[in-house]
Amino acid sequence: MVMIFYYVISAFLAVLLIWNFIREKKNVEDMALYLLVLVPLVLRILRVK
Amino acid sequence: MMRRTWVIKAILVVSFLALTILGGLGLYEQRRFDIPIVAGPGVTKVVKLSDYSQGLKGTIADTLVFILEGKEAGGKALIMANTHANEPEGMLAALIMIENAVVDRGTLIIIPQFNHSASRNTKPGDGYPLYFEIETEWGKKTFRMGNRDASPLDQWPDPDVYIHYPEKQLLSFIDARNTNRTWPGRPNGLLMERVTFAAMEIMRREKVDIAVDIHGAETMFPVTNCIVAPEKSLRIATMAALTVKAKEGFDSHVEPSPVGFRGLSHREIGDHAETLPFLLEAPIPFLDQPTGPKTEKFLLDGKDPFLLSLARKKKLFVPYDESGWPVEKRVGQHCSLTMEILRQHAKRVPDRAVEVRGVPRYADIVKNGVGSYFHDPAKAERSKIYLN
Numbered sequence: 001m002v003m004i005f006y007y008v009i010s011a012f013l014a015v016l017l018i019w020n021f022i023r024e025k026k027n028v029e030d031m032a033l034y035l036l037v038l039v040p041l042v043l044r045i046l047r048v049k
Numbered sequence: 050m051m052r053r054t055w056v057i058k059a060i061l062v063v064s065f066l067a068l069t070i071l072g073g074l075g076l077y078e079q080r081r082f083d084i085p086i087v088a089g090p091g092v093t094k095v096v097k098l099s100d101y102s103q104g105l106k107g108t109i110a111d112t113l114v115f116i117l118e119g120k121e122a123g124g125k126a127l128i129m130a131n132t133h134a135n136e137p138e139g140m141l142a143a144l145i146m147i148e149n150a151v152v153d154r155g156t157l158i159i160i161p162q163f164n165h166s167a168s169r170n171t172k173p174g175d176g177y178p179l180y181f182e183i184e185t186e187w188g189k190k191t192f193r194m195g196n197r198d199a200s201p202l203d204q205w206p207d208p209d210v211y212i213h214y215p216e217k218q219l220l221s222f223i224d225a226r227n228t229n230r231t232w233p234g235r236p237n238g239l240l241m242e243r244v245t246f247a248a249m250e251i252m253r254r255e256k257v258d259i260a261v262d263i264h265g266a267e268t269m270f271p272v273t274n275c276i277v278a279p280e281k282s283l284r285i286a287t288m289a290a291l292t293v294k295a296k297e298g299f300d301s302h303v304e305p306s307p308v309g310f311r312g313l314s315h316r317e318i319g320d321h322a323e324t325l326p327f328l329l330e331a332p333i334p335f336l337d338q339p340t341g342p343k344t345e346k347f348l349l350d351g352k353d354p355f356l357l358s359l360a361r362k363k364k365l366f367v368p369y370d371e372s373g374w375p376v377e378k379r380v381g382q383h384c385s386l387t388m389e390i391l392r393q394h395a396k397r398v399p400d401r402a403v404e405v406r407g408v409p410r411y412a413d414i415v416k417n418g419v420g421s422y423f424h425d426p427a428k429a430e431r432s433k434i435y436l437n
Contacts, residue, residue, distance in 0.1 A: 003205050021058075028057055035065040039072070047202050048073045048080075049173075 007045060014041045079179040080169045080200075082193050083436035085426040086144060086161065091117040091151040091407065095435055098160065101254065102236055102247035109203050110240050112165040113437045114251070115147045116158050117405075123155025124258040124401030126391055127251060127324070130161050132229050132262055132314065134168035134195025135177065137348075138331055138376060139263030141192075142383035145422045146408055155403035158251060162437050163262075164228040164244065166199035178345040183376075185420035187427070194348070198226035204240040214238060218311040229262070229328075232317035245317075252322045258401050259394050260326045262314040263383050265333030268356060268365045268374065272304050276386065277328040279306040279319040285397065286327055289389040297385055297411045299378075301329075325394070329386050331379035332367045349376045380419050381411035
C-alpha cells in the first residue's frame with residue numbers, strides 16, 4: 001500500500017516538474033534543473049532503478 | 050525570443066531523453082540478465098525457494114535451489130551464496146560445486162543466488178560495473194554484478210530503523226533489505242525476512258546438519274579471511290581452519306559469532322534450528338573504501354595501489370602485496386573450506402556424513418583459473434541449463 005502511494009507521489013511530482021518546465025519561459029538554468037530532477041523519478045516510475 | 054526559448058527547450062528535452070534512456074537502458078538490461086547454469090552430474094533435483102515458503106511465490110526474491118543427492122543415506126548440508134550479491138566469489142564457488150560436484154553420501158543443497166533481488170540490483174553511486182566476465186576454455190562467461198542489499202524496487206519503503214524479528218534489536222534501516230540481518234525471518238514479514246524464513250524451513254524440514262553461508266569482506270575490516278561460527282560450530286570450524294593451513298597452505302582464522310548481534314546467519318541459524326552454521330569470509334579488496342575506481346579488473350584481480358600503500362602502513366587485516374587478492378584465491382579458499390567443513394563434520398558424526406567429490410580445491414583453482422570449471426551452455430543438454 002505504501003509502495004503504491006510512493007509511486008503516486010512520484011508521478012505527481014513528475015507532472016509538477018513537467019508543468020513547471022513547460023511554463024518556464026526565461027530561466028534556462030531552471031529549465032535544465034526541472035528535467036534533471038525528473039530523471040530519477042521517471043526511472044523509479046518505470047521500475048528501472 | 051519565443052523561438053529561441055523553444056529551441057532551448059527542445060535541446061534540453063533531447064538531452065533529458067538521452068540521459069534517461071542511455072542511463073536507464075543499462076540498468077533495465079542488467080535487472081533482466083540471466084546467468085545460465087549448467088547442472089552437473091551430481092544435480093538430482095532443482096526446486097524453488099518458494100517451495101519452502103509460499104510468501105515468496107511470484108516474487109523476484111524467489112530463487113533456484115539445486116539439490117545433489119548421494120546414493121547412500123547420510124547427512125545434509127546447505128550452501129548459500131550471494132547473500133550479499135556484491136561478494137561474487139561465493140556465487141562462483143557455489144556454481145563450481147553445482148557444475149562439478151558428485152555426492153556419494155548424503156545430500157548437498159545449494160542456493161547460488163540467495164538474495165536474488167540484490168543480484169539484480171547495483172550501486173551506481175559507487176561506480177560498480179554492471180557485469181563481470183570470467184575467462185573459460187570456451188569463451189567468456191558473463192555474470193551480473195549485484196549489490197549488498199535487495200533492490201528498493203522489490204522491498205520498499207525502508208523503515209527509519211529496522212526492528213529485528215523476533216529479538217526486537219534496533220538495526221540500521223538499510224539492513225531491512227540485507228539477508229544477513231533478517232534471519233531467522235518470518236513467513237509474512239518483509240520480503241527479505243521471507244527469504245531467510247524459507248531457508249530456515251529448508252533446514253528444519255530437511256533436517257540439515259551443516260549450513261555454509263559464503264561471503265567476502267573488506268581487507269580493512271577485522272572479520273575477514275575467516276570462518277565465523279557460533280559456540281556449537283567452533284570445534285569443526287577450528288579443525289577446518291587448521292587443516293587447510295597445514296594441508297593447503299592458506300590462512301583462515303576462526304571468529305566467534307557474537308551472541309548480542311542479531312539477524313546474522315551464523316547466529317540465528319544455530320539458535321533456531323539444529324543445524325550447525327558457518328559463515329566464510331574471503332578478503333575482497335573491491336569492497337574497501339579508500340581504493341581507486343571500482344572496475345571489473347579490480348573486482349577480479351584485487352590489485353589497488355592505495356590498499357598497497359595502506360598495507361605498508363599495516364592498516365589492513367590481511368597480508369597484501371603487488372599480487373593483490375585475485376578471485377582465484379578467494380573462490381579456491383571457499384571451495385576448500387566448504388569441503389573441509391563437510392569432512393570434519395563427517396569425522397565427528399559418521400552416520401550423518403556428506404561425502405562429495407569433484408569439487409576442485411584451492412591449489413587447483415589458483416592454478417587453472419575459476420573459468421576452467423564452468424561448462425559451455427551452448428554444448429550442454431537444454432534440460433540441464435537453468436537460468437538464474
